[in-house]
Amino acid sequence: MVSDVVIVGAGIVGAACARALAVAGVRVTVLERGAAASGTSAKGEGNLLVSDKGPGPELDLAVYAASLWPDLVDELADELGPAFPSLEYERKGGLVVATTAAGAEPLRAFAASQRAAGVDARAIPNGTALELEPWLNPEITAAVHYPDDAQVQPVIATEALLASARNHGAAVRTGVEVTGAKRDASGRLIGLVTTAGDVPAGAVLLAAGPWSGETARALGAILPVRPRRGMVLVTTRMPHRVFHKVYDGDYFGATQSSDAALQTSSVVESTAAGTVLLGSSREQVGFDERLRVDVIREIATKALRLFPFLANASIMRAYGGFRPFMPDHLPVIGEDHRIAGLWHASGHEGAGIGLSLATAELLVAGMLGTAAPIDAAPFGLARASLAPYLEEAA
Amino acid sequence: MPARPVPAHRDPIRPGAATPIVISIDGDPVSGVEGQTIAGVVLATGRLAWRRTSVDGRPRGLFCGIGVCFDCIVTVNGERDVRACQRRAGDGDVVESQHDELPEAAR
């Protein structure tokens, strides 16, 4: 059983774990090299999706996570009071459509497989889809409605989780970069070397998002997390004309592939302020932050296929981030079987906002030795699908 | 200090002859010269703010002046979200200040 934990990274995953551990009575220190929520958690969209996951462990984790969000949002609002900005949690539902004749049947089959796994995935007539989304391109060929998809403002959510963690005794230290490990004679991790001196630790939780790979290396461990870049376009504010999270069914293909080349697929949603977010792209180009016009053009073009009215919208900003990509598409949650005292919560790729709460619950159960809410084995670092990547680099 | 046009004879860049234009701003005719941005024409009238924020109704006008912040948006000839600092004023343009309430929560 663990009684004090140093968490590396104050993104949403580190923040959720910090809060859950602090609430459970563990002494928590969070070390963050930049500002809180300055990494990937500030560079995405904040969708809490069950719709984009096929049957399997990630879907189980997403369904469990979806069940945690409403209570957490209420608890944080009660605890932090009206002066704290709203998390903008909204269970607005997702609408997935096919835009080609060939795409219709795979979308329906995918939804059927999700229904078998317990997801509320409603194949609806195209006319019903147009009632849900009156501005949608009427040329769609199939539609599935997912009432359980939701949305949250990820930066506010991260800050709120950290604020609550602090209320429960956690210390959050920003501007502190972790650069190495302190081990005892047995090899056990007993502390961290940082730019602000050594920090002792009963246990270390690595939650450094796409930088977990390089930070693990600094601690003497191999972790195959890689950055997978994504871009989002933001329109000016407007009266709502997009009411759900709407995306093109070919998005599943992009999320589940490991292809390093550029892939784009259309994801459109509005935010509480009235902007419309247009995504999304996926490409593996390291930590290259340069803006690329071809990526932006492709995202914009595909968004018009879903919502032709966007042709007259003004794009106000474009931004991008690096999803923490795992070669087998599952996050790593739990203890490192190679280095005693090291724990992981990384590699959530394009779903870390949604999965953060469920990750934290699994981690707390692991650290405190209590019953896990869902089977944690598929997320273990020792799983078979990860073995080649742990050896390859070793 | 209020924004104001520099008289042509004192302008160090020695502009050529200016072609006067008239645009309307919220119904009022305002004169400027060809080549000015809409923001330039509006500022020259002494008006610094032409938009209000949704929640607190705070005044907004030119902020960055270079097309980045979108604080200066106006409706021009019926087209909304036009950046006043980027759009050249055209003779006869109908400019309306824009106010957006927070949108209704999604259905």
Ligand SMILES: Cc1cc2nc3c(=O)[nH]c(=O)nc-3n(C[C@H](O)[C@H](O)[C@H](O)COP(=O)(O)OP(=O)(O)OC[C@H]3O[C@@H](n4cnc5c(N)ncnc54)[C@H](O)[C@@H]3O)c2cc1C
């Ligand atoms: C374009 C795009 C769209 C996305 N859309 C969604 C979405 O709709 N829904 C969803 O659920 N997910 C989405 N994601 C994914 C989501 O953003 C990530 O999975 C999630 O933010 C990961 O959180 P994290 O806490 O693991 O990482 P981060 O937020 O990156 O946090 C890690 C932190 O660790 C710090 N750090 C790194 N190294 C060190 C070190 N050595 N010492 C100290 N600190 C360190 C970093 O500064 C950073 O703040 C999207 C991502 C992108 C790029």
Ligand code: FES
């Ligand atoms: S003042 Fe910033 S965009 Fe016009």
